[in-house]
Amino acid sequence: MKKSDKTKRMIAFYFSAGLYLILLPVLLSYSLGYKIDFKKIKVYKTGIIYISSNPAGAEIYINGKRYNDLTPAQIEEMKPGAYKIEVKREGFYSWEKDVVVRPNMVTRADRIILFPVIQQTKMLVKRDVSDFVVSDKRYVYYMTKTGLLKSNMDGTGLKRLSFYSNWPSGIIGKRFSRDAGKFLYFNEKTLWAVYLNLDKDITEGGESAQVEEIVTTDEPIVDVFWYSGASYIIVVTEKYINVVELKGGGKRNIASLYKFNARPKRLYYDSDNDSIYFTDIGRDADSMEGTYLYRLDLRQTFFDKFMKLLLKREAEAGNEKD
């Protein structure tokens, strides 16, 4: 190796070694959240505030003082303590919060959503809508005085499914079947079903949807659920849990599966297991009266009860013949 190469190499080596020894404490102290005050030869513990907002580009104020950067921003070398953070952007509601900066730690004020002051709204369809329902398949169904309409979620692709317009007042709830081919709606006393995606060539009036009244009850309806397969409906009234056959064609079979002691306060239907959870007044093992949570497993008991009902009816019909 030439002498000049050796000299150059030595310079490069000592320069690299020196650079490493200088950069290492600087880089580590920065990474660990320390601040070196070279004038006072002192090391301080600091913290970091990370602020991000949606939309980005909002102004940041710390204790009322404007910070240079816009969101998203990483504010370093913050002395530990409490700070009031404000995030502002013209045309949006400002966001503010008191945060605490801890030594060597990161305080995150991220996922801030700035809501616009004037909300942008869009009239989806220019129709007088009595009610509407949205399916999981991302369609909007409009119950209007001119019929049942359907559109995409943004209002495009509007089309009429049916001329039916006799929508009741006081609709309490609506429920789509799993396949989104039907939905139920009900008021206090009556339950209706809407059949969607029908073949226009077969239906009366060439409609692709039809509305059918399913049942009217003596007691107010609390909630309704689709029984698996969507051929039966669980109708919960203030007094009974009924199961109602969807298909008409003569007499509609209805069975009362449970009689409440009091109006259920809460209901939950586990559609995966066809079980209904509800509260009712009852007595525990020590005969203490109270409101308890019950579970009715329809998978096991439904068919048994239904079979009994059918047998009973057949027996009654036989007696009448006799």
Added chain:
Amino acid sequence: MKRIEKYRRLFEIIPGFLTWTTLITLFVLAFIKPLWVAVFVIAFDLYWVVRISYLTLLLLFAYRRLEKEKSINWIERCVALAEMDGLSFKNIYHAVLFPVYKEGPEILTPSIEALEASNYLKDKFIVVISVEARALEEAWTNALKLKEKFKDRFFQFIVTRHPDNIPGEVKVKGANATWGAKVLKDFLDSKNIDYEHVIMSCFDADTCAEKEYFGCLAYHYITNPNRTHSSYQPIPVYNNNIWHARSIARILELGSSFMQMIETMRLEKFVTFSSHSMSFKTLVDAGYWPVDMISDDSAIYWKCFLYFDGDYSVIPMYVMVSMDVATEKGIIQTVIKQYKQKRRWAWGVENFPYVMLAFMNKDCRIPLAKKIRRAFHILESHYTWAVWAIIITFVAPLPLIFGGGLFRQTAIGYNLPSVAAALFRISLFTILVCVFISVRLLPPRPKDVKPQKSIIMVVQWLLSPLVAALLGSTPAIDAQTRLMLGKYMHFYVTEKFRKSSHPAE
């Protein structure tokens, strides 16, 4: 077990033990003390950036020397030299030894033709082809055909057959080379040629020496007063089939060439690698190549270093010898082939117990400081080789993965990804230097290669982080683990393929 055997096992275990201890400790600490690992990762990443920046600078120095010395007509310089210690280019012989196993004439012929094309007196060449007897008969027949073809073009063309199963030998290249050198000795004795007047170049079968190689070698040999206490190392490049090789193989082989160029700037660590030259007298005095070690290229250096009590060095020569890129038709096969080749190179870690045992010998007269320095160099180079890529690629993200939410809320947990990414970006400038030098070292594009391939030669470097992660450390870990467990490697011959026999890409 004898005491010396116990020490041998200890020194065989140390490199692998250090590597595994480091990696396991870092993995375990990432779970229980992620903060410590994060601090270590940042310190290591910075160290690595500074280190590769420094090495890149050395690469540029070496490249500048290579460019500068490219235009030198060495034979003219030799002619101009006055006789030194009775040596002049007129009374120096170049013995070129090719230990051969299965390599056919398509590999050997260009290597011998390169000797013929060299800018040196052809009647000063003694070519020796030593064929392994365990190879197929075809290998021997091919060698005889080559002798027939080239015998009149050199001073002497010797073909010999290395018998199998000589006591004390294992199936390694060094054993074959030693056999060839002994046959050469007999020839020199018969001609009364002084061993000091013979420069021995031990070349791989695919080694094509540059035109000025032997002139440069003779010049350095004659002018070096410590000539018999030196080996002479050219810059190995892998240009023979580079245009036809896979990108992944090209990057790795270019990386090896660059490392050798860098080593020429670090003489205190410089050890012979692959094809190189030395005085035949030194070879005979030191007792030829070890016949039971795989890493014959570096082992012969250490043998001479020990023989001359540490008064032995490697003289860098800024001339190139070109070899084949270890490549295959498919990517997976190429990766496997490269892996095996790099593992064989990493098996050079076997030099550590060899050197340490010699250093412990009572008769060893090497100064203690030198012993410590050289032992540290061997250990440090193999240790770094085995851990760097794993730390940078796999250990660095561990604190964030296993540190949990609390760690991510700390300043270092938050800063670690951005600091590591910034350091990585800084290190990318070294790739630009590699691209520049690799393009400058490229041989002319063969006619059968499309012009677009020139663009690939540049773009291929984008693969380097992936190649580093895949093959940067794993072959070294494999080699050290085998040595640690006493599962000794056998010599794996990297099969040579040229475009004519094996097209790739």
